[in-house]
Amino acid sequence: MIKIEVQELNNDIKQVKLIGRLDIQGTGDVELSFAAHTASKKEKVIVDLSELDFLASIGIRLLLVNAKAQDHRGGKLVLLNPKPLVDDVLKMTGINVLIPIYTDISLATDYLKSIDSE
Amino acid sequence: MNAILKNHISRKSDTKKMLYLTLKNKSDELNKLNVWINNNITTLFKLSENVVFKIDLTLTELIANIISYGYPNQCESEINIKCQFLNGIIKIEVEDTGIPFNPLEMPDIILPKSLEEADIGGLGIFMIRKYIDESSYQREDNKNIFTIQFKI
Numbered sequence: 001m002i003k004i005e006v007q008e009l010n011n012d013i014k015q016v017k018l019i020g021r022l023d024i025q026g027t028g029d030v031e032l033s034f035a036a037h038t039a040s041k042k043e044k045v046i047v048d049l050s051e052l053d054f055l056a057s058i059g060i061r062l063l064l065v066n067a068k069a070q071d072h073r074g075g076k077l078v079l080l081n082p083k084p085l086v087d088d089v090l091k092m093t094g095i096n097v098l099i100p101i102y103t104d105i106s107l108a109t110d111y112l113k114s115i116d117s118e
Numbered sequence: 119m120n121a122i123l124k125n126h127i128s129r130k131s132d133t134k135k136m137l138y139l140t141l142k143n144k145s146d147e148l149n150k151l152n153v154w155i156n157n158n159i160t161t162l163f164k165l166s167e168n169v170v171f172k173i174d175l176t177l178t179e180l181i182a183n184i185i186s187y188g189y190p191n192q193c194e195s196e197i198n199i200k201c202q203f204l205n206g207i208i209k210i211e212v213e214d215t216g217i218p219f220n221p222l223e224m225p226d227i228i229l230p231k232s233l234e235e236a237d238i239g240g241l242g243i244f245m246i247r248k249y250i251d252e253s254s255y256q257r258e259d260n261k262n263i264f265t266i267q268f269k270i
Binding site: 021023024025054056057058060061064067068071085089092093094097098099 | 145148149167171175178179182236241242248
């Protein structure tokens with residue numbers, strides 16, 4: 001079971017929250033809508049993982065594919081607040097090296113705001 | 119209590135603490151696996167969130183791999199899973215009739231250094247190996263038998 005919640009924040013930043021399990025079924029269920037919300041146009045996206053309970057390799061692939069697509073569009077995707085067990089998976093698979101992970105939303109938005117001024 | 123009786127009692131309780139699950143080699147069966155782990159195993163063995171997560175992740179990756187690659191001829195078959203908790207160790211045996219596949223023999227993947235390089239295959243097997251404490255593989259009677267252990 002997975003749910004996706006999208007919220008527009010200030011400074012043209014979009015927050016996409018994944019709630020539930022990114023296992024095989026969950027990833028399949030959310031794949032298209034997640035891609036549409038995070039990588040269909042140039043954008044600054046915070047993917048909120050604070051209510052994600054489970055992350056399998058197929059879910060990691062979903063995050064990677066869309067972070068990469070957003071990079072290609074000239075935007076940026078970052079991750080926010082994974083639970084400890086999900087955070088372990090992200091670190092063990094080296095995702096933390098590829099996609100920035102923040103534990104504080106204000107640091108995530110500061111980083112995304114700073115991209116414009118570069 | 120004499121030794122024979124004691125032995126009998128402990129053996130009886132060990133047998134009780136064995137759980138079985140049979141799945142068809144179809145991906146929609148993974149939901150049954152998820153329910154089995156998060157309800158049956160968790161409740162019977164009173165496991166912590168941390169251990170359940172490890173078992174969940176490892177079995178999800180392993181069974182998904184068997185279903186996706188084990189049956190190139192698309193034939194219908196069964197995957198049998200057995201779980202036992204003994205002396206502080208969770209031991210899980212997964213038996214399938216798919217093509218010979220030893221997850222322990224897969225070469226280690228090299229994790230990408232940048233998003234640009236990232237095109238990860240083999241991540242599931244990599245995760246299985248990272249999360250289990252012990253494992254063994256046997257090919258017997260045209261079956262893959264993969265046994266994994268978690269220390270509690």
